Amino acid sequence: MTTRRTTRWNLSLAAALLASGTGVLLAEPTLLLVSIPGVVFATYSHVTSAPAPTLEFERSLTDSDPSHGDPVEVTVTLRNAGDRTLPSVCLVDGVPPMLSVRNGSARHAAALDPGDETTFSYTVTAKHGVHRFGPASAVLEDVSRSVEVETTVEEETELACRSPVRTVSLGRIAHRHAGATVTTDGESGIEFSTVRSYRPGDSPAKIDWNRYARDGELTTVSFRENRSRATVLCLDARNRCYRSTGRGEPHAVLYERAAARELLAAVSESDGPIGLAVFGAEFHWVTPNTGSRHAATLRRTLEDGDVLPLEPPDERNSDEPVDGGTRALRTRLDRGTGVVLCSPLLDDGPLEIARALRADGHPVTVLSPDVTAAESLGTDLARIRRDNRIDALRRASASVVDWDPATPLEAAIRNEVTR
């Protein structure tokens, strides 16, 4: 809370001094007399007391679990719980940054007698993701507006606009191209695979000597490599991904975050460890693991404003090439780990990442929220280039989930899985 005395009424005092000074100089008594109103107004500003911040605040939503694009009415009630009148209360509700106000205003002003309350409403358009309302900021003034008290009032409110993925697990999405047949690739693993008759050239280390001792028959045992079923969710949050279809619309990084959250919720028991990588101003990495505690860590990381800021990172870091992040990712991935890369595909960076990972033998699925718009020649060109990148990715044996955020995420995933 901050209390501030304003200087506005000093002007009235200055006017009084100017009038009386001129009156003395010109020997004009009327001017001396007309300086009195200025002094009275200046004095008035000092006899009023600072308002006490005795506000009670309530916020309610008509629907706390809406679908994408649905209008949600937010009703705010402000009550003066004190025993003194609050002559001026200006309030701005803490609307989540990615929700746009469609109707009404999230700003309100009212004079409140003791026990009085005022209610106002506005409508926001629901967007994918979980949106938390921030504290409402209020400025209280005394009746002469000479003392300002800045304060905040808070009530936890959450608007969860979910697009759940129920029929496809994350493992199935990430390892679609890995195939269902287990191979004996390299025969260098530790998991028993097959036993067959000895052939000249077989390594003596693989001969079943116990069986030879028992039956006198030479046989060779082969083992298969233990292929990882781990999955890494990789989010492209570079500066150029903070693009949206229009003013007031969420940017692609918010859609990536919402999709990643839904994919985490779609983890089934048969899925292996899940990890997280973020390409942003810096490269962030969470090692794949299993368990509810690890899942909570991943969700927390997705909500972390330092890892995935809602505002674009500093312009100075915007042109950072993806090479460094790709190198860091490749060194951390185990063989066979599936990668789900979330990116709006607005440049060739994700293409480079996907090709490099495919070259290493990782199954790659690109989940791309479409934030291109058909508004002008420039935006049409951006859309065509994005379509070309999708084709290039498919030619490189990567799956691409082309997601129009106006449609459910699951429908887009099913379209790709059943291709």
Place this chain on the structure above:
Amino acid sequence: MTGLPGDPTDPFPTTVSAGVTLVAIFGACLVGSTGAIRIAPLLVETAGLTLYAVGMWSRRRGHRLAGRSATAVGLLIAGGGLLGAVALAPPLPTLLPLLACGLGALSVTLGVFPVSARVARPLSTVGIALVFVGVTATTVVGTPSLWRSAVAVTLVLLSWDASERAIALGNRVGGTAETVTVELTGLAASVVVAAVAIALTLAAARVPITGPSIIGLAFLLISSVFCLLALTHVPQSVDAD
């Protein structure tokens, strides 16, 4: 600085306080002036600026064509009134305060019903300062009765308070938000203070000052104390808890 995060989409001065500002500033100009040669051009200008304000109000409510027409015609009438005053070629001591009041009223009107919210405060502050100078100059050269000068100066202060309220509320919550209760509460208090100021001025004028006067001495002492008290609060103090 509004003390609130972000900016409203329509940070224009609020309508009720802006309307009171115009009433007070036109009242100050007309009450503070004497003689038909001063009052007639100001009346024409008042009519023009009122039409301009109605036009701006209509434009904000979506009646664009009617609003644009009214603002254009209003400005033409107001300009005509001022040019007419110059064309009449009154003596300079009469013309200068008249022009100060006329230009000041024009500036205040353009400030509280602005085309761009950015120019609201500079225009209204300059306008009110001009009207104040014009009214005090008329007090010296026009020798109106004391009550007229006291009312005129008080109305200038009232219009300044109302314009500041309109601009500050517009910057904080915008034109679409509900602000009427705050505006009426503050304006009612200011009107009461204005009435007290006028009454006190007229009462002070009745104090005999040609000979020794206890009441006069008391007034002098009280006004000195108030003046000192007011000065001790300059500049602003900031307390953060």
